[in-house]
Amino acid sequence: MPLHVKILGSNSASFAHNRHHTSQLLQIQDQYFLIDCGEGTQMQFKRYGIKFSKIDHIFISHLHGDHYYGLIGLLSTMHLYGRVKPLILVGPPGLIEIISVQLRYSETHLNFPIEYIEWVPNEYQLIFENEKLTVHTLPLDHRVPCSGYLFKEKPKKRRLNKVFLPDRLPPNEIQLLKNGEDVYDDQGKLRYANAEVTLPPNRQLSYAFCSDTKYKPGLLNWISQTDLLYHEATFMEDMRERAENTFHTTASQAAQLALDAGVGRLLIGHFSTRYKNLDPVLREATSVFKPTSLAVEGQVFTINDHGEHG
């Protein structure tokens, strides 16, 4: 199944030029992950027809308001809509305390449990795992503890080559073949040689989300060969000093990182309000790394099973 990233917001600091604060909806196989939840995120859900009930995991990068001020509103709406199933929330130290205080003083008792997973600042950690994927934290260099996330599918099973197999196979034989084993009949005679009737597994797709950070070449250790990289590009090269002083990255630096990491495609976002027209920002990045796109709200970026971008 393809991997999709839908952009819900990509402006830094304040709402401007019809651009909202950072938020993205990642779909891997049949699972949805909300990454960052800036103010207005639940309005974006409505705008783009996203069901609140789809979201079982929320990942927050850091405690600057433009990345999580929408969270308490979203949680409250989930509660009002009658959610009872648990929600996994991943984020920095302090986040669950802030949410708890907000809920306590509004005397709101959520109908659903929040399972909070707190990461350790400045560490590359396996922070979440289920049967289909792993998520690692990507330690970033920002003014407050900040972490990106690397989502990666687990190894997949072999695919059945229908050309060489009957239409209906018993479930146990399907499992054996998908696991790479040969199938024998009751007499011990080889019925299907795995190599002849199966195809290699689909590629394990990966997505790296790098939120607010100074240019950090050390990220190459972890994001190399990622299918899709989102990286902030708050400023352009002529503002490099400002980018450094405010712990942000320029479009050219983000593109350099993508180039060095050999990623499939780069998405840039977290644009400064000073750029109403984003064409020059994109031009600066593509001059270094051609397969770059702007993280424009409402757009969906897709990678298919072969790692191709659509």
Ligand SMILES: [Zn+2]
């Ligand atoms: Zn920010």
Ligand SMILES: [Zn+2]
């Ligand atoms: Zn920030």
